Amino acid sequence: xxxxxxxxxxxxxxxxxxxxxxxxxxxxxxxxxxxxxxxxxxxxxxxxxxxxxxxxxxxxxxxxxxxxxxxxxxxxxxxxxxxxxxxxxxxxxxxxxxxxxxxxxxxxxxxxxxxxxxxxxxxxxxxxxxxxxxxxxxxxxxxxxxxxxxxxxxxxxxxxxxxxxxxxxxxxxxxxxxxxxxxxxxxxxxxxxxxxxxxxxxxxxxxxxxxxxxxxxxxxxxxxxxxxxxxxxxxxxxxxxxxxxxxxxxxxxxxxxxxxxxxxxxxxxxxxxxxxxxxxxxxxxxxxxxxxxxxxxxxxxxxxxxxxxxxxxxxxxxxxxxxxxxxxxxxxxxxxxxxxxxxxxxxxxxxxxxxxxxxxxxxxxxxxxxxxxxxxxxxxxxxxxxxxxxxxxxxxxxxxxxxxxxxxxxxxxxxxxxxxxxxxxxxxxxxxxxxxxxxxxxxxxxxxxxxxxxxxxxxxxxxxxxxxxxxxxxxxxxxxxxxxxxxxxxxxxxxxxxxxxxxxxxxxxxxxxxxxxxxxxxxxxxxxxxxxxxxxxxxxxxxxxxxxxxxxxxxxxxxxxxxxxxxxxxxxxxxxxxxxxxxxxxxxxxxxxxxxxxxxxxxxxxxxxxxxxxxxxxxxxxxxxxxxxxxxxxxxxxxxxxxxx
Numbered sequence: 001x002x003x004x005x006x007x008x009x010x011x012x013x014x015x016x017x018x019x020x021x022x023x024x025x026x027x028x029x030x031x032x033x034x035x036x037x038x039x040x041x042x043x044x045x046x047x048x049x050x051x052x053x054x055x056x057x058x059x060x061x062x063x064x065x066x067x068x069x070x071x072x073x074x075x076x077x078x079x080x081x082x083x084x085x086x087x088x089x090x091x092x093x094x095x096x097x098x099x100x101x102x103x104x105x106x107x108x109x110x111x112x113x114x115x116x117x118x119x120x121x122x123x124x125x126x127x128x129x130x131x132x133x134x135x136x137x138x139x140x141x142x143x144x145x146x147x148x149x150x151x152x153x154x155x156x157x158x159x160x161x162x163x164x165x166x167x168x169x170x171x172x173x174x175x176x177x178x179x180x181x182x183x184x185x186x187x188x189x190x191x192x193x194x195x196x197x198x199x200x201x202x203x204x205x206x207x208x209x210x211x212x213x214x215x216x217x218x219x220x221x222x223x224x225x226x227x228x229x230x231x232x233x234x235x236x237x238x239x240x241x242x243x244x245x246x247x248x249x250x251x252x253x254x255x256x257x258x259x260x261x262x263x264x265x266x267x268x269x270x271x272x273x274x275x276x277x278x279x280x281x282x283x284x285x286x287x288x289x290x291x292x293x294x295x296x297x298x299x300x301x302x303x304x305x306x307x308x309x310x311x312x313x314x315x316x317x318x319x320x321x322x323x324x325x326x327x328x329x330x331x332x333x334x335x336x337x338x339x340x341x342x343x344x345x346x347x348x349x350x351x352x353x354x355x356x357x358x359x360x361x362x363x364x365x366x367x368x369x370x371x372x373x374x375x376x377x378x379x380x381x382x383x384x385x386x387x388x389x390x391x392x393x394x395x396x397x398x399x400x401x402x403x404x405x406x407x408x409x410x411x412x413x414x415x416x417x418x419x420x421x422x423x424x425x426x427x428x429x430x431x432x433x434x435x436x437x438x439x440x441x442x443x444x445x446x447x448x449x450x451x452x453x454x455x456x457x458x459x460x461x462x463x464x465x466x467x468x469x470x471x472x473x474x475x476x477x478x479x480x481x482x483x484x485x486x487x488x489x490x491x492x493x494x495x496x497x498x499x500x501x502x503x504x505x506x507x508x509x510x511x512x513x514x515x516x517x518x519x520x521x522x523x524x525x526x527x528x529x530x531x532x533x534x535x536x537x538x539x540x541x542x543x544x545x546x547x548x549x550x551x552x553x554x555x556x557x558x559x560x561x562x563x564x565x566x567x568x569x570x571x572x573x574x575x576x577x578x579x580x581x582x583x584x585x586x587x588x589x590x591x592x593x594x595x596x597x598x599x600x601x602x603x604x605x606x607x608x609x610x611x612x613x614x615x616x617x618x619x620x621x622x623x624x625x626x627x628x629x630x631x632x633x634x635x636x637x638x639x640x641x642x643x644x645x
Contacts, residue, residue, distance in 0.1 A: 052106070053166065055082065055105070055162050056082055056086055056105070056166055071155055071212075071213075073295055074219055074223065076297070076298060077224055077295065080223070080227055080302075081163060085166065085167060085170060088174075089170055092174055098174075103169055105166030106161075106162070107147065107165050109166075110144055110168050113173065114137045114141050114172065117172075118134050118137075129179045129180070132186075133183040136187055137172065137189075139193075140186065147164065147193070150196060150215055150219070151219060153212055154212060154216050168189075171185065171229055171230065180244070180247060183250075184248065184249025184251075184253075185229065185249055188225075188250055188257055192260055214267045218260065218263040218264060221259055222260060224294065225256045232249075239404055240410040241522070243415040244519075245418055245478065245486075245519075394531050395530065395531070397527070397530060399524050399526045399527065402524065405534070405535070405539045406539045409517060409518045409542065410518065412510055412511055413511035413514045413515040413518070417489070419475075419488075420461040420462070420471055420488050421461070421462070441619075442599065448598060449600050449602070449615055450600075450619055451602040451604070451611050452470075452603045452604070452621050453604055454604060461488065466605050466623065467572050467603065467605070470570050470572045470603040471572075473570060474486050474570055483567040483568070484567070485516050485520065485567060485568070485598070486571070487511075487572070488573050489512055489571065491504050491505065492504070495507070498543075498545055500544075500546060502546075502581070505577055506585075509577050509582050509585055510544055513553070513589065514544070514552070516569070520556075520559040520560075520563060521559065523564070528562070546585065549585050553588060556589075556592060557592060560596045560598070563597070570601045572603045573603075574608050575605070575607060575608040583610045586610045587610060587613070590611070594614075
């Protein structure tokens with residue numbers, strides 16, 4: 001498959017090179033010369049035939065237009081975008097780096113890249129997060145010709161097409177190994193393309209100067225979005241948060257996507273105007289439309305505008321964070337959303353439960369909930385205030401600095417164990433009475449701990465029904481914007497023990513706590529006052545060994561005081577961590593969790609002596625499976641398993 005694609009690329013390049021050569025050598029009017037002219041159209045420079053990526057490595061300035069200032073703006077933004085391209089590519093890991101020897105900065109190159117990624121994608125199910133992202137990338141590829149047509153309406157449009165397509169290639173390649181980013185980026189690109197498709201038909205009829213100015217302005221904002229995307233990914237690399245589940249790409253860029261949508265509205269509105277008065281209204285709307293403060297600026301003005309933009313961004317994120325937390329404190333809307341989603345899932349997939357319950361309990365009362373796996377709004381507790389401004393030792397902290405000072409924690413756990421992949425949970429395999437019991441625990445303010453104890457089994461994560469149950473609870477919580485801490489514990493064979501860790505169990509205990517600490521730091525507000533010490537020296541004292549357990553646990557307690565009053569914490573595979581040496585540490589962790597506002601769910605496939613000692617019988621549910629064959633646990637299997645108290 002790859003060889004065939006390479007052959008097609010090489011053939012296409014040879015045709016273009018030959019066509020350009022024929023056009024220059026043969027006399028005007030010769031049949032081959034005419035054919036060469038047609039085939040070489042769109043190549044503004046013969047050097048592009050040999051090196052189509054030249055524009056990203058050499059300086060380029062579009063010819064200045066005396067009466068078209070907005071075209072000058074898109075030139076500035078395209079150059080800003082182009083300048084970031086080479087450093088972005090150079091600083092990418094080998095897995096995330098675009099192979100420019102096998103790709104081209106063309107719209108067809110974007111399509112071929114997505115096809116190549118899909119052919120080798122790890123996504124095995126269309127309803128997985130990675131599968132959904134690839135579906136949206138494919139949908140976006142169906143619109144690339146519209147982008148090409150619109151950009152070529154602008155003077156020097158072919159250069160903008162190359163910059164746009166080349167940047168898409170490198171960003172898509174950088175995102176596909178990080179499912180959260182791929183999902184958000186593909187969604188954003190699809191939304192932008194929807195706006196383009198709505199405008200394209202009007203452009204065929206109204207190719208006026210005013211329309212071209214709006215198109216140039218539209219793509220200037222698109223280029224700023226792509227530039228900011230590259231900066232965002234670069235920053236996440238620096239902070240080592242590319243695979244963070246607390247980072248929502250689309251939400252970060254939602255305001256920019258909305259601005260781009262409004263720009264497309266202006267294009268459609270201009271096309272719909274038929275009278276001079278209506279055109280005047282449109283012109284005023286365009287002038288009044290808020291523009292990115294950085295647009296078109298260079299030099300010192302650009303640097304100043306970047307500072308203003310970043311300050312506004314931090315304040316906006318701070319305001320949004322406070323608003324979200326206030327919403328949680330007032331009425332627990334996110335918990336309602338989770339209950340609705342879970343109920344919908346049960347209605348779609350578990351109608352058999354209704355028959356089972358009716359046969360057991362008689363007719364269901366009106367409005368009977370299938371399951372309510374969350375606390376009610378009345379039972380949702382308030383947040384511990386992150387501000388201690390009245391304390392004489394209170395310090396103002398910036399989240400960016402804390403994240404950078406703690407990025408070494410990523411070395412001590414595996415980010416892919418924060419959430420395991422797969423979407424194989426089947427609710428019809430669970431006894432509804434068991435979920436009812438789980439629901440009661442979630443609503444019980446007096447109980448913050450619950451252990452779902454399954455029988456010992458050996459299976460991959462996606463074949464482990466207990467792990468998939470925990471994963472589904474996390475997914476639904478995330479969809480409802482409920483703060484979630486999670487980790488799927490394991491004993492990784494062949495992993496080198498760090499100094500201070502005498503056993504794999506000890507190292508795995510450190511991995512669990514470091515994973516929780518890192519996630520908690522990500523949940524902090526962008527800026528806050530606190531007497532807690534988040535200095536670099538304190539965070540750097542955590543060296544990944546069990547010897548610094550007390551420092552980690554103290555930091556864990558300090559962070560708990562700054563968290564939302566009720567957070568769902570899901571720890572799977574806790575049974576792997578216990579041995580004679582580690583159990584005192586685990587007991588300390590459980591006792592700390594018990595004294596906090598965390599709603600902590602432990603799920604195991606096997607017995608945990610530590611949980612058995614630390615948890616009451618009312619905090620434990622034993623899971624019994626009717627068939628322990630691995631091939632009976634997946635979706636669409638006939639065998640069922642249930643939970644019994």
